[in-house]
Amino acid sequence: MPADMPARTPAGTSADIADVRRFRERLGLPGFVDVHTHFMPHQVLRKVWGYFDALGPLTGGIEWPIRYRHEEDERAALLREFGVRAFTAMLYPHKPGMARWLNEWAAGFARRTPDCLHTSTFFPEAGAEEYVAExxxxxxxxxxxxxxxxxxxPADPLLDRTWGLLAEAGTPVVVHCGSGPAPGKHTGPGPVGRVLARHPRLRLVVAHLGMPEYEDFLGLAERYAEVRLDTTMAFTGFGERLAAFPRRALPRLADLGDKVLLGSDFPNIPYPYGEQLHALERLGLGDAWLRSVCHDNGAKLFGIR
Structure with missing residues (x-):
């Protein structure tokens, strides 16, 4: 597509755009800062979508249809139509030798997508500290x-110097460390808690509010000054079917209002983008809390004016 030609928004999304716009205007928001959106190389994203297409057996039979299965430029254009001022390119390796290549792709994506927060990743392997420094x-x-x-x-000794480097730099790290939608050998609060014990200044952002170990991860955010949580999929009808948030913990979430960031998992969600926003609104924690979560906290963290 020529550089001077604006990307078109995907067909069939006008109702989604209008719904999000009404939400934004009601709160008087300048826009959204979404810290959990996915952009990655075409061939990698197709494999991720294939994983979600087959996810039913891992989620107790709950299907996970991708709502925004569009081309890269269309997805970025749609976020802008929603009013997202800044978003991320959450990408991640599943094996050694992959992270440096992903980082090279992400650097190029950030150069051609100014509203994307330049995102990188890593894996426990020799050389991780070097390519993270790069x-x-x-x-x-x-x-x-x-x-x-x-x-x-995450507490693998191969990553210790990398975590230390990121803590010293003050660069946020969004970590999927909860055990949803299916537990792994190293998921849950224990392993990442060991990382924080060694690097207490690390700016860790716990993805999905730590689903399903919500209260344990709230505890880490209460204990460590730089630990935050993103809202990705939490409180939505779909997320509640996977792992309901305990309502007794809502006062703790309210008290952590300056440490909660909007995350959506766009485009890999099985419902409209606005469902995440309305799910947060339904909590009844007030408009000031909503404004902080949807925009102000992320804007402050990343210095967005």
Whole structure:
């Protein structure tokens, strides 16, 4: 597509756009900062979509149809139509030797997509600290780690210097470390808790509010000043079917309002983008809390004016 030609938004999304726009206007938001969206190389994303297409057996038979299965430029255009001011390219390796290549792709994507927060990743392997340092030098603003898919212990000694480097840089790391939708050998609060005990200044963002170990991960956010949580899929009808958030923990979530960030999992969601927003609204924690979660907390974390 020529550089001067705007990307078109996908057909059939006008109702989704209108719904999100009404939500944004009601709250008087300048837009959204979504810290959990996925952009990755075409061949990798197709494999991820294939995983979700076959996910029923791993989710107790609950199907997971991808709602926004569009081309890359259409997906970015749709986020802009929603009013998302900044988003991420959450990508992650599932084996050694893959992270550096993903980081090279993500750097190129960030260059051609100014509203994407330059995202990078890593894996427990020799050389991880070096390519993470290279990514930071290249302008990476957020990292993604997926303990479940990578099937690794985040406290692996091969990652210790990498975690230390990221803690020193103050760069946020969005980590899928909860045991949803299916548990892994190293998921849950224990392994990542060992990382935080060693690197207490690490800016860790727990994906999916730590689903399903919500209360344990709330505890980590209460204990460590730089630990945050993203809302990805939490409280939606689909997310509640997978793992309901305990309502007794809502006061704790309200108290952590400055440490909760909007995440959506776009495009890999089986419902309209606005469902995540309305699910947060239904909690009844107030408009000020909603504004902080949907925009202000992310804007502050990433210095977005």
């Amino acid at each position: 990514a930071l030098d290249a302008g990476a603003r957020v990292f993604k780690a997926h303990v479940q898919v990578g099937a690794y212990d």
